[in-house]
Amino acid sequence: MRTKNEYREFLIKYGEIGIKGRNRYIFENALMEQIRFSLAPLDGEYEVTKEQGRIYVEVTSEEYDYEETLEALQRVFGIVHICPVMVVESTDWKDLEEAVGRHVAGQYPEECFTFKMEAKRGNKQYPFPSPEICAKMGEYLLNRFPGKLTVDVHHPQKRITLEVRNKGYIYSEELPGPGGMPIGTAGKAMLLLSGGIDSPVAGYMIAKRGVRLEATYFHAPPYTSDRAKKKVVDLARQVARYAGPIRLHVINFTEIQLFIYDQCPHEELTIIMRRYMMKIAEELAKRSGCLGLVTGESIGQVASQTMQSLAATNAVCSLPVYRPLIAFDKQDIVAISEQIGTYETSIQPFEDCCTIFVAKHPVTKPELSVIERSEEKLAEKIDEMVRTALATEEVIEVKGE
C-alpha cells in the first residue's frame, strides 16, 4: 500500500562485487541497472545513485509502498544487505535528536539493547565533527530511553548510524539481500525448463551468478495439455522475478517422441528422447548466443539421471552443461523452490500423460554404443523432424510479474 513514510532511502551494500578491481564499475553499473529494473514496475518513483563506492536508492515520489520496495530489492542478485534509511529534511541539531529518538522508538518499541552510535559527516561545514556527533547523540539517547539502552562500543547489539549531508540520514538495520552477482555480468545460458520442481531452481541458481537466461520447453500435445504449458510459463515468470526477462522457446516434440517410440527399444525411450531434447536446446542456445545449457539434473534421482545416463545425454552436447543441483538431495531442492516461490506451481498435477513414453523398466545404465546403435533406426527421418521442430518453435517473452 502506498503511504507516506520516513524511510525514504535504502542504502545498498554489496560484497563480492566490491573486489573486482578495475572492472568494479561494470559490476556496480549492472547492479544499479538491475535495481532500476526491479523497481520499475512498482507504484512509486525512485532514483538510484552511486556515491563514494556505495549505492543509494532514493524515493522521489511523495508516497510509496515500503514492503513492496523492500521485496523488490531482496530479489536483486548482487545485493548483500539493504539498510532502510530514515531521512530528515533539517540538519538542525534539535531536529536530528528528535528524529534519532523517533527512529529508536519506532524500530524497537519493546526491546532493551546495547548500542554504539556511529556518525558520518558528509557536510564538512557542519558545526560538530563526527566523534562529537556520536558522543552528543549517544548521551541524548541514554537520557531519552533510560533503562532501555546501554552503550557498548566493542560488541553493540545495534549500530545506529547518523549521516549528516545536506539532510540527516539515520539507519540501524541491515536486511539480507539474495547475494550473488548482478544479472548481465556473466553471459547467457539456455535452461531446459520442465514443469517439475528442479529445473526452475537450477535456473535460479545459475542466474544468481549473474547469468541471463533463455529457456526451452518441450510440449507434446495431446500428451501434455495447454495447462501444462501455462504452468511452465508461470514458472518462467517466477524465475524471471529474479533473473530478469526470459525468452521461452516452446518446441513441439510430439512427432519426434512418437517416431522414437515406433523405432527404438522401449526401455531406451527416455534416454533417447533426452538426447534429442539436449540437441535441440543446444541448437537454440547456439543461435541465440548462449554459452552453455542448464538442467535440473541430480545424480541418481531417477533412471535417466544415473551417472551412466547423464554421460549418455551429455555426449550429444558440445556446449558446457551446467547442473547446479547435481549433488543436491531432493529435500534441499524443495527447500529452495519453496523459498523462491516456485514450489506451489511445480506440484500442480498436469503432466501424467507423458508416462506413456516412460518404460515401466527403463535402462538405468545405458551404454553409449548401444544407444547410438538404436538411434541409427531413426536416421532416415530424424534430422528433418528436428529441423521442423526448430522451425515451428513458439517464442514467448516472459517477464517477471
Next chain:
Amino acid sequence: MEAYLDNAATTKPLASVRQKMEETMETAYGNPSSLHKKGLEAEEYVEEARTRIAKTLRAEPGEIVFTSGGTESNNQAIFGTALAAKRRGRHLITTSIEHASVYQPMGFLEEMGYEVTYLPVDEYGHIQKEALEAAVRSDTVLVSLQYVNNEVGSMQDIAALSRLVKKANPDTLLHVDAIQAYGKLPICPKREGIDLLSVSGHKIHGPKGSGILYIKNGVRIQPLLYGGEQQKNRRSGTENVPAAAGMGQAAWELGQTLSERTERLYQLKEHFITELWKALPDCRIHALSGKRETDRKAIRQTAPHIVSVGFAGVRSEVLLHALEEREIYVSSGSACSSNHPGISGTLQAIGAEKQFWDSTIRFSFGLFTTEEELEYTVAVLAELVPVLQRYVRK
C-alpha cells in the same frame, strides 16, 4: 468446425439471459432488502425469477430458495435436514454414484457420528428397490438420490423409489439432486414425492453462481448461513439479483419448449450412438445395454444429453486433448472430478471393466448442439482412436 460437447460441465448462457442480467445491473442495482424504491425494484426481479422457476416445477414461489449453485443446494439439503432432525434420528441413505457435493457432506456427517448407508447400483446405475426398502429404518431422516448421474447419464425412477421410502417411513425426507435432470426432463416434486430438490442455473444456459433449493412447504431445515435473515431466514445474504434473474430467464425460456427439446436431445443421442458404433464397433457405452444395434427404448431409460464412452487402450486425458486440437470439447469422467485424475467412482460402481476406468470420455449435449457437430466428432474419433491405441505404456 467447433463442437462444444461438455454441456454437463456447463452451458453457454442464452442471449436473453445475458440481457436480463445486464438489465438488472444497469437499473436494479439496489439491495432487495432496502426499504426504498431501489430496493423494491431489485426485489421484483428476484421474485419474478422465483415465480418463473416455481412454475416450471409446479411449485409455490415460497418453496424456492436461491443459492450460489448446485453444490450449496446439495450441502444445504443434507446438512440442513441432518441438523434439523437430529433428535428424530441420525441415519441417512444415499447411493454409491453420487456427485461429490452429496457424498462428501455424507462423509462429514459420518465423522460427526451420523450413520450413512450407501446403496450399490447395477450396470445401468439403478439401485435395487428391495435394497432401498430394506435400508429405510425408523431413525432414517433423509434419503438423497441423484436424478441423473453426471458421469454416465443413468436415471433413477424417482417416483417409484419415493413411494417405497414413504411407505417404509413417512417421516423420512427425500432429497433429489436434479442438477443434471432439470431443464431436460419434466420434474414435478409434488407428484414424484420429493421434499427437497437441488437445481443449478449454469447447467441450463443460465449464469454460473446461480441455483435453487426447492423446499416443500412444511419441511423444516436448519440454515447453513446466518445473518440478514433474507429469503425467510432460510438463506441469509443479499440475494444475487443478476444471477437469480438470469437463472429465472433461462428456466422460463427452456420451460416453454421442454418436451420438444427433450425429444430433440434423444434423437441426437440416438444418432450419435448409431454413428459411433458404425465407426468404432469396439467402444463401450456405459450404463446402456451392450447391444450393437441402437436400442431406442434402452436409450430413453437414460438421460437425453449424456453419453459416456469407453475407448480401451486410450488414456482419456490424451484423447481429450487430441479432440481439443480439433476444437471438440469434452470431459474425461466428469468435469468436477477431472482435476484429480484419479479413478471414476461411478464407473467402478456400475461395474465397468478396469480398462475403461481411465479411458472414458463424456460427451454431453445442449441447446446449441447440432447433428453436424456430432457427425464431425465421430469422424474425428474414427481417425484418432486407432492411432492413439498404438501408443501405450510398455
